[in-house]
Amino acid sequence: MTKHHQPTLNTSPEVSDEIRRTTCYMCACRCGINVHMKDGKVKYIEGNKDHPVNKGVLCAKGSAGIMTQYAPSRLRAPLKRVGERGEGKFEEISWDEALEIAAGWLKPIREEAPEKLAFFTGRDQSQSFTGWWAQAYGTPNYAAHGGFCSVNMAAGGIYTMGGAFWEFGAPDWERSKLFMLFGVAEDHDSNPIKMGLGKLKANGAKIIGVNPIRSGYNAIADEWVGITPGTDGLFILALIHELLKSGNVDVDYLIRYTNMPFLVNQDADSDEFGLFVRDKDGKELVWDRVKNAPVAWDAKGVKPAMQGEFEVNGIKTTPAFMLLADKYLGEEYTPDSVADRCGIPADRIRKIAAELARVAFEEEIVLDRPWTDFRGEKHDKMIGRPVSFHSMRGISAHSNGFQTARALHILQILLGSVEVPGGFRFKPPYPKPVSAHPKPHFGVTPGKPLNGPHLGYPQGPEDLGLDENGKAIRIDKAFTWENPLSAHGLMHMVISNAHAGDPYKIDTLFMFMANMSWNSSMNTSDVMDMLKDKDENGEYVIPHIIYSDSYSSEMVAFSDLVLPDTTYLERYDCISMLDRPICEADAMADSIRWPVVEPDRDVRGFQTALIQLGVKLGLPGMVNEDGSAKYKDYADYIQMHERRPGIGPLAGFRGKDGKGKGRGEPNPNQLQAYIDNGGFWIDHIPEDSAYYKPWNAGYQDWAVERGIFDAPQPYVFTVYQEVLQKFRLAAEGKGDIQPPEHLREQVRATMDPLPIWYEPFEQSLVNTDEYPVHALTQRPMAMYHSWGTQNAWLRQIHGYNPLYVPTDIWEKHGFSDGDWAKVTSHHGEIVVPVALMQALNANTVWTWNAIGKRKGAWALQNDAPETTKGFLLNHLIHELLPERGDGMRWNNSDPVTGQAAWFDLRVKIERVDPPPNLQSEPTFAPQESPVGQGPANVEYGKEWT
Amino acid sequence: MHPAPSVIIFTTLSGLGFGLMMFLGLGFLDVSGWVAFVFVAIAYALAGGGLLSSLFHLGHPERFMKALRQWRSSWLSREGVLSFLTMGLFGIYALLWIFMDTRVAWLGYLAAASAVATVFATSMIYAQMKSVPRWHSFLTPVMFLMYALAGGALLSTQTYIAGLLFLLLVPVQAMIWVVGDRAFGASGSTMGTATGLGKLGKLRLLEKPHSGNNYLLQEMVYKIGRKHATKLRLFALAFGSLLPAALLVVFPASHVMMLLVILIHLTGLFAQRWLFFAEAEHVVGLYYGQR
Amino acid sequence: MTTLPQSTDKKLGLVIDLDTCVGCHACEISCKEWNTSNYGAPLSDVDAYGANPVGTFLNRVHSFEVKQENKPAQVTHFPKSCLHCEDAPCVTVCPTGASYKRTEDGIVLVNESDCIGCGLCAWSCPYGAREMDALAGVMKKCTLCVDRIYNENIPERDRVPSCVRTCPAGARHFGDLGDPDSDVSRLVAERGGMELMPEQGTKPVNRYLPPRPKADVEEIDVLAPFLQRQDEEAGGFLGWLDRTLEKL
Numbered sequence A: 001m002t003k004h005h006q007p008t009l010n011t012s013p014e015v016s017d018e019i020r021r022t023t024c025y026m027c028a029c030r031c032g033i034n035v036h037m038k039d040g041k042v043k044y045i046e047g048n049k050d051h052p053v054n055k056g057v058l059c060a061k062g063s064a065g066i067m068t069q070y071a072p073s074r075l076r077a078p079l080k081r082v083g084e085r086g087e088g089k090f091e092e093i094s095w096d097e098a099l100e101i102a103a104g105w106l107k108p109i110r111e112e113a114p115e116k117l118a119f120f121t122g123r124d125q126s127q128s129f130t131g132w133w134a135q136a137y138g139t140p141n142y143a144a145h146g147g148f149c150s151v152n153m154a155a156g157g158i159y160t161m162g163g164a165f166w167e168f169g170a171p172d173w174e175r176s177k178l179f180m181l182f183g184v185a186e187d188h189d190s191n192p193i194k195m196g197l198g199k200l201k202a203n204g205a206k207i208i209g210v211n212p213i214r215s216g217y218n219a220i221a222d223e224w225v226g227i228t229p230g231t232d233g234l235f236i237l238a239l240i241h242e243l244l245k246s247g248n249v250d251v252d253y254l255i256r257y258t259n260m261p262f263l264v265n266q267d268a269d270s271d272e273f274g275l276f277v278r279d280k281d282g283k284e285l286v287w288d289r290v291k292n293a294p295v296a297w298d299a300k301g302v303k304p305a306m307q308g309e310f311e312v313n314g315i316k317t318t319p320a321f322m323l324l325a326d327k328y329l330g331e332e333y334t335p336d337s338v339a340d341r342c343g344i345p346a347d348r349i350r351k352i353a354a355e356l357a358r359v360a361f362e363e364e365i366v367l368d369r370p371w372t373d374f375r376g377e378k379h380d381k382m383i384g385r386p387v388s389f390h391s392m393r394g395i396s397a398h399s400n401g402f403q404t405a406r407a408l409h410i411l412q413i414l415l416g417s418v419e420v421p422g423g424f425r426f427k428p429p430y431p432k433p434v435s436a437h438p439k440p441h442f443g444v445t446p447g448k449p450l451n452g453p454h455l456g457y458p459q460g461p462e463d464l465g466l467d468e469n470g471k472a473i474r475i476d477k478a479f480t481w482e483n484p485l486s487a488h489g490l491m492h493m494v495i496s497n498a499h500a501g502d503p504y505k506i507d508t509l510f511m512f513m514a515n516m517s518w519n520s521s522m523n524t525s526d527v528m529d530m531l532k533d534k535d536e537n538g539e540y541v542i543p544h545i546i547y548s549d550s551y552s553s554e555m556v557a558f559s560d561l562v563l564p565d566t567t568y569l570e571r572y573d574c575i576s577m578l579d580r581p582i583c584e585a586d587a588m589a590d591s592i593r594w595p596v597v598e599p600d601r602d603v604r605g606f607q608t609a610l611i612q613l614g615v616k617l618g619l620p621g622m623v624n625e626d627g628s629a630k631y632k633d634y635a636d637y638i639q640m641h642e643r644r645p646g647i648g649p650l651a652g653f654r655g656k657d658g659k660g661k662g663r664g665e666p667n668p669n670q671l672q673a674y675i676d677n678g679g680f681w682i683d684h685i686p687e688d689s690a691y692y693k694p695w696n697a698g699y700q701d702w703a704v705e706r707g708i709f710d711a712p713q714p715y716v717f718t719v720y721q722e723v724l725q726k727f728r729l730a731a732e733g734k735g736d737i738q739p740p741e742h743l744r745e746q747v748r749a750t751m752d753p754l755p756i757w758y759e760p761f762e763q764s765l766v767n768t769d770e771y772p773v774h775a776l777t778q779r780p781m782a783m784y785h786s787w788g789t790q791n792a793w794l795r796q797i798h799g800y801n802p803l804y805v806p807t808d809i810w811e812k813h814g815f816s817d818g819d820w821a822k823v824t825s826h827h828g829e830i831v832v833p834v835a836l837m838q839a840l841n842a843n844t845v846w847t848w849n850a851i852g853k854r855k856g857a858w859a860l861q862n863d864a865p866e867t868t869k870g871f872l873l874n875h876l877i878h879e880l881l882p883e884r885g886d887g888m889r890w891n892n893s894d895p896v897t898g899q900a901a902w903f904d905l906r907v908k909i910e911r912v913d914p915p916p917n918l919q920s921e922p923t924f925a926p927q928e929s930p931v932g933q934g935p936a937n938v939e940y941g942k943e944w945t
Numbered sequence B: 001m002h003p004a005p006s007v008i009i010f011t012t013l014s015g016l017g018f019g020l021m022m023f024l025g026l027g028f029l030d031v032s033g034w035v036a037f038v039f040v041a042i043a044y045a046l047a048g049g050g051l052l053s054s055l056f057h058l059g060h061p062e063r064f065m066k067a068l069r070q071w072r073s074s075w076l077s078r079e080g081v082l083s084f085l086t087m088g089l090f091g092i093y094a095l096l097w098i099f100m101d102t103r104v105a106w107l108g109y110l111a112a113a114s115a116v117a118t119v120f121a122t123s124m125i126y127a128q129m130k131s132v133p134r135w136h137s138f139l140t141p142v143m144f145l146m147y148a149l150a151g152g153a154l155l156s157t158q159t160y161i162a163g164l165l166f167l168l169l170v171p172v173q174a175m176i177w178v179v180g181d182r183a184f185g186a187s188g189s190t191m192g193t194a195t196g197l198g199k200l201g202k203l204r205l206l207e208k209p210h211s212g213n214n215y216l217l218q219e220m221v222y223k224i225g226r227k228h229a230t231k232l233r234l235f236a237l238a239f240g241s242l243l244p245a246a247l248l249v250v251f252p253a254s255h256v257m258m259l260l261v262i263l264i265h266l267t268g269l270f271a272q273r274w275l276f277f278a279e280a281e282h283v284v285g286l287y288y289g290q291r
Numbered sequence C: 001m002t003t004l005p006q007s008t009d010k011k012l013g014l015v016i017d018l019d020t021c022v023g024c025h026a027c028e029i030s031c032k033e034w035n036t037s038n039y040g041a042p043l044s045d046v047d048a049y050g051a052n053p054v055g056t057f058l059n060r061v062h063s064f065e066v067k068q069e070n071k072p073a074q075v076t077h078f079p080k081s082c083l084h085c086e087d088a089p090c091v092t093v094c095p096t097g098a099s100y101k102r103t104e105d106g107i108v109l110v111n112e113s114d115c116i117g118c119g120l121c122a123w124s125c126p127y128g129a130r131e132m133d134a135l136a137g138v139m140k141k142c143t144l145c146v147d148r149i150y151n152e153n154i155p156e157r158d159r160v161p162s163c164v165r166t167c168p169a170g171a172r173h174f175g176d177l178g179d180p181d182s183d184v185s186r187l188v189a190e191r192g193g194m195e196l197m198p199e200q201g202t203k204p205v206n207r208y209l210p211p212r213p214k215a216d217v218e219e220i221d222v223l224a225p226f227l228q229r230q231d232e233e234a235g236g237f238l239g240w241l242d243r244t245l246e247k248l
């Protein structure tokens, strides 16, 4: 017998020299991180346990931050193109020269025609700043990426209830007992959703996942509904049908908190048909069933009727609820009539409706928290309906997504589960009614700022961005009859419109943080050609392209001037209340990034560079009287800028004493206060104000105190959406502002004030016998779009992406492991590796998003699997729909919001012999790498072990 | 398992070397002087070469002495200790034999026994692996020992014994394959037990943890085609034992003949060992969709 | 004869909840970043930016699909690291004694300065829990973050393995499985925690909590009371609405 030997071990080694607490930006979730520093290098990154977003957890990307911080793909200095566009040939230049070149292009056009600058930004978190810059410049052509991302979700929510999912709000994870998730693979709320799901599981709540694909969140759902893509609207309306039919709707809630009792003009001949009738103060009327008379909706003690026909000032009216009930109780929405199209058995639809009803009404939660509503009525309890929902691009990235998102919100509202315990809750600055949002502005004056913010929420045809000839004012044709409520712009149309010179030609395309020549464009191959295309004079059709990226992406190769940004650990940033803060349903919060590592390259934070460019251009707000810079850099702007008096980018530690919450003078020590506080600031909403926010007087007052709004603005949910009806009336020929003939029918059909379902456009235009299969992408949890790839650890997880094929199709085509397929859409063709997945809708194929890469990009070797077997589905998707027979190509977007309809794609699939060299198709000539290629091996941390 | 050349060379050559030492130690070969030297040299070259080659399989060959420490529990350690012991004992025996022309019989027997033990220890490295069901069998030491003995007999020109052993090896090897083919199934390890999910239905791997490769896949998840394996088995059987046996029986022994038989056996032996590794499935494959 | 301790004071290990794991790979990367610059040699990545990147990871997340005839298939994400077996074959095969199991807590470790990189321990592990680092030439495995869990330089609440601290879904639990009253032991008892490959006789300490039964894999109970139709009651939908309004 030997004695057991074991070495003595130091179980308390020193971890690091110092911890610097900042905000992650390996994705847009904005988790708090503790960056452990050793010898001036990052040793370990962990979640910040005190941080409101992630409470200590971190996702794979966040933990892999070290490999991004030290990635070989980091740009090193400003680049000036020396080869042809797309080749990737550059020379490194100084910042002075770079800013000189940029100002040289931008200055003259500002004086002549500011719209010749198109400034579009990607998934950055400084839109309140970049928007401000663009406004000062004076171009109408500014937006961020929301138009191709998820504007349907945002607009659907705002127009229905003054907020949507994701950053607008979240389920009450602690109290929910039934949670239904529609079409989400990952979402921006990456960690909070996972934490929430974990909480639901721990509490024994039930999760229902509605998704054609059963992976990730859907894999752990207790029930999976493998819906046919594009049919959620039908499914939801069938649930609504069942709930109405069985009387399982919260009538009290609808009366108090929604516009369901509002009286709607029912006189078909009237110019106001379908609009609410109002009293002389402009207040919507309801029918008081006790007084038997019309009264203003918010009158004290009103007892509104929910049914019946009432004459008001000679106009035939009915409560909006009646219109809703009539519509959804119809035969069209029975489970039996939708079952086949949704691919969900009618019994299952009924069962889910029954379950929603049971949990909402039989498992009612009561909190003993007295509160007072905006009418002054006191409540001694908070009543909760513990069913909650969440949804993202699975619903929104379809051409019927706006109305589907609305349908889902209305389902929540009918169940009385919005802003109540156990239901869905808003995060400040939401809730905020449509009417409190800005409207879009289009007033261009050469040499002057735009007359207001670019983006907003139109309230009727009069808010459209059309010139006197009815032509689009914006390059992306946002806010036109094609997509009237395109609240986030249409970034996916910018390059093709600019290339076509429709509505006009531009001079400079200025982009930031968007890989537009690759994975963020539809029709990637043609987009690359458009960027390279020259006119008869041999000049590029899009004359100048300025781009800011931190890394050697595909888009860099197409730029004339590259402004190299820092990494997220090397700069100041603010995640602002003016933009998309990190608030919780229970708290107001914002955060910063700060340079926890000094850059070792000649790079600059983009926002700082933008300020410097603004100073060079002499933009108002950026220069003092004498032309000198008003803000030294972005950090200075963050602390000193005021949007409204007392309100600035950061809400915390305001005022000279640093004690101001939300309001207060600029504090020159504000950033340090944030740093000392762990990189964020949080202020909790008082308990009695934490629910019923839109109607809770306590919350409204608190929000005013905190500078969220300047006056209380209680409102009711706009289940019946009048704005839509206004557009519809125009389409029916009423009013002065009229849509062009070719769009009349589309506007009339899709701008319904109550949600409808229609077939996704692509599917209704292609021959579905020829293209029988739906093709989707999903976000891999461990990758962020194209930039995951440069990360030595993450790329090992997803180095290439097979196309997942369901059993029936797999067997029908005789596929086996290692096979390849040709996949064809109305627009293009790709040849890609396939893999079997059984837990998949029988008519759907899918792949991971943005894994395929162009050779030469991201400092990878040219034979990296991302560039050989990897592929983009984008080659099959076109920004325009197939011809309709009217000779016109309409854009492949939601007709209401302009949301890119990525997931409407229809394809056919065939088995093919594996291509030579196992190279997926299409292929492109390699781009040259301005930063060379990465080293052979990585042994991170060697010096410390 | 990945058929690493270093390990194949190691097991084949050292088996032959120790086999030869055994026969020499038992005094089968009635030679002396430089002829004895040649045989001894061959034995050392094979055993030592094999051991040297095994060092190539190590991440830190310079630390190989540390491997001798755990002889109480580790078969690899035992093998190391025993091979040094054998080489030492045999060395003294050989020195006396070659240079003093005295054969100390007991020392020879001791060296021979030690050589057998060494080969046995080698075989136990594999036989102990429950995680590789095909190896986890008493047949593994039987196989290793028989090949070592047959090879040793052949190298020490004991044609009769060698022929007999080769003949015996044919059915034994065949049986090892037949039994081995069933071993994985009989081990009770399935994707179901590996994941605990077997009760839920029919299991398959949906996605590997990484799209890329890893040590486990490179080292332990080697998959060889069935057709390919059958052909190689026939080849290994023919060259490793059948042909050598036939040649030894049919043709009179001569230098050329012996050399030919040795070469044929060696080729067959390499094929056999290659298969020994390549056909051995590690249960970790279950986590990677194998079986 | 064995170099395994006869018994250990504690049986520290992980309990992984397969009903909650969403397969996000966070645990895997957090493990890598902690361990690459702490205990022992870095976890290297060979051909890191090339055609065939091969890195060392101590924890990897697999995905399985399971299906019954005529029922929808299910997906389970399956993280796997060393199970710190009580009867760890990886320890007994080690020729150098580099592999050992700690008497105080049962953690199985490799003393890298003694490791010759023979790979035998990895061969003997049925679970694929050990990976040889290609550049360091030594065997790497999950250390159960032995340099965190007792580390007095980190706050007490953080003295858990890196993977456990980071798991966004809370699917990973750490504790003493030798103590029947510990939280982890209770979880195992309540949820039927499973041993992997019991037939291998390794007596793993880590346990896996099985996925809960799925509602869509069970039959839809067509006899269950469906929603009561209100529109067929007195006055149909409007009648119901009237009655409801009266109650308000």
Ligand SMILES: Nc1nc2c(c(=O)[nH]1)N[C@H]1C(S)=C(S)[C@@H](COP(=O)(O)OP(=O)(O)OC[C@H]3O[C@@H](n4cnc5c(=O)[nH]c(N)nc54)[C@H](O)[C@@H]3O)O[C@H]1N2
Pocket: A027, A123, A149, A150, A182, A183, A184, A185, A186, A187, A188, A189, A190, A210, A211, A212, A213, A227, A228, A229, A230, A231, A232, A391, A392, A393, A394, A395, A398, A776, A777, A778, A779, A780, A781, A782, A783, A784, A785, A903
């Ligand atoms: N890890 C990681 N996180 C990310 C990102 C990333 O790249 N990586 N990207 C960020 C960005 S920019 C965005 S916009 C968000 C997007 O976050 P998600 O909304 O999660 O977007 P996708 O991954 O595109 O997933 C869409 C999901 O909808 C499903 N789906 C598709 N069509 C339908 C349908 O018709 N009905 C239903 N019910 N489901 C459908 C798909 O199967 C898929 O699961 O993620 C953000 N978070």
Ligand SMILES: Nc1nc2c(c(=O)[nH]1)N[C@H]1C(S)=C(S)[C@@H](COP(=O)(O)OP(=O)(O)OC[C@H]3O[C@@H](n4cnc5c(=O)[nH]c(N)nc54)[C@H](O)[C@@H]3O)O[C@H]1N2
Pocket: A122, A123, A145, A148, A149, A150, A512, A513, A514, A515, A516, A519, A520, A521, A548, A549, A550, A551, A552, A553, A554, A555, A565, A566, A567, A568, A606, A777, A778, A784, A785, A786, A787, A849, A850, A873, A874, A902
């Ligand atoms: N087929 C298909 N295509 C899609 C989608 C889909 O679901 N399916 N989803 C669409 C959606 S929702 C989105 S949001 C887009 C996303 O697509 P993109 O917005 O193009 O996203 P990324 O690939 O992440 O590109 C962003 C660029 O920002 C750079 N970058 C990263 N960090 C920084 C930084 O700190 N500073 C600067 N200046 N640059 C930085 C990266 O290097 C990269 O080049 O993809 C769209 N494309």
Ligand code: SF4
Pocket: A024, A025, A026, A027, A028, A029, A030, A031, A054, A057, A058, A059, A060, A061, A062, A063, A190, A191
């Ligand atoms: S979800 Fe992950 S990548 Fe995104 S911010 Fe949080 S930790 Fe960073």
Ligand code: SF4
Pocket: C020, C021, C022, C023, C024, C025, C026, C027, C028, C061, C077, C079, C166, C167, C168, C169, C170, C171, C172
């Ligand atoms: S971190 Fe948690 S949820 Fe993510 S893969 Fe690991 S165990 Fe699963």
Ligand code: SF4
Pocket: C081, C082, C083, C084, C085, C088, C089, C090, C091, C108, C124, C125, C126, C127, C128, C129, C130, C141, C202, C204
């Ligand atoms: S899981 Fe493998 S490496 Fe870990 S103790 Fe068990 S046998 Fe050893």
Ligand code: SF4
Pocket: C093, C094, C095, C096, C097, C098, C099, C110, C114, C115, C116, C117, C118, C119, C120, C121, C122, C138, C139
């Ligand atoms: S690789 Fe190292 S730890 Fe493993 S058995 Fe060999 S010497 Fe021991």
Ligand code: SF4
Pocket: C030, C031, C032, C034, C035, C058, C059, C081, C082, C141, C142, C143, C144, C145, C161, C162, C163, C164
């Ligand atoms: S316990 Fe530590 S070493 Fe083990 S898998 Fe988790 S993080 Fe990795």
Ligand SMILES: [Mo]
Pocket: A148, A149, A150
């Ligand atoms: Mo997005």
